[in-house]
Amino acid sequence: MAKFITFLGKFLIFLIAVQLCPAAAYNVVSYGARGDGKTDSTAALLRTWRAACNSATPASVSIPQGTFLVRSISFTGPCRNRIHFEISGTIVAPDNYNVIGNSEFWILFYRVSRLTVIGGTIDAKGSNLWSCRRGRYNSCPFGARSISFQSCSNILVYGLKSFNSQRVHIGINQSSNINLQNLRITAPSGSPNTDGIHIESSRGVTITSSTIRTGDDCISVGPGAMNIWMEHIGCGPGHGISVGSLGNSYNEQGVQNVTVTNSVFTKTQNGVRVKSWARPGGGYAKNLVFRNLFMRNVGNPIIIDQEYCPDNQCPHQSSGVKVSQVTYRNIKGTSSTQAAITFRCSSTNPCSGIKLQDIRLTYINTLRSPTLAYCQNAQVSRSGSVFPRSC
DSSP: OOOHHHHHHHHHHHHHHHHOOOOOOEGGGTTTTOEEEEEEEEEHHHHHHHHHHSSSSEEEEEOOEEEEEOOOOEEEEOSSSOOOEEEEEEEEEOSTTHHHSSSSSSEEEEEEEEEESSEEEEOOHHHHHHHHHHTTOOOOOOOOEEEEESSSEEEEEEEEEOOOOOOSHHHHHSOEEEEEESSSSEETTOOTOOOOOOSSOEEEEEEEEEEOOOSOOSSOOOOOOOEEEEEEEEEEESOEEEEEEEEESSTOOOEEEEEEEEEEEEEEEEEEEEESSSSOOOOEEEEEEEEEEEEEEEEEEEEEEEOOOTSSSSSSSOOOEEEEEEEEEEEEESSSSEEEEEOOOOOSEEEEEHHHHHHHHEEEEEOOOOOEEEEEEEEEEEEEEEOOOEE
């Protein structure tokens, strides 16, 4: 399956390249952009995009070698034809974090379909904003997501490198058929809220062959997400791969059909996690599969936490989110804490259909007690060898 997905991605790139040849070619330098890292190229990129978007034939947008300074920018569709967006150089944000920090997005693709984004580097220069937020200064802006796909469909992103996002590196919202491959996402372990990829209200999202090192979740799957596939992910440092947080609002959409497979977690706070707030609600998380995973010194390798409370401002109620049909299969490695398996489920909506098969998680400090499993309001079945033995 993994080889097939890799082949399919490469084939899609080849197919789109063939369809774009001969294509209407639009180079941002021809529209006034300068790759000196100092000249504001925002308007030039917008002019290039509009020309490509209005092309009667498949079009290519080229950002050549160089460093291009760009403020908050929205590439808006629908466009008349396919667009191949190739970044050979680097796109950087202004040094003053307020320039993009007061916007929700830095680079936004809105209502675009049939788009391929290939290669290149984006650097949001988020370090000064992180320092401001860690100091809890009231003047800090909320911060922008580095690159976002809003109301988009049929998107392929291949080979992109994202550094130092102010907040989320890649955001996907109200979109479908999104394929992310061979990504390199990097921010320091102490950078706040810098999720690698956040998915919400979207379906048909595939993330493969990517390395994510960041200060928050490597990948977070939010309300309304379904049919999500993650494979060959190298996660760490970071908070792991999470479904949630869920239960932020009462009428929230659910999450279903999520798979994480053939991936490695290294020194992450969590491995695979489901998290929801302890407050009433009607949401759910179901049909989740976590398999063929390796944990290297991970804090909570397997965890369902329905009393999620990161800032000590806890609702102190019972989570209304129903978690069911969750499978953990062939998960091995080491835990940096004794609690290798934690199921902290809702008292009013106990977790059901939790399946453990072929699990072996040992404590990194072998001279101390072995790993333990903690279960609260969880219906769990086991098959094969499961260590530590669960409830």
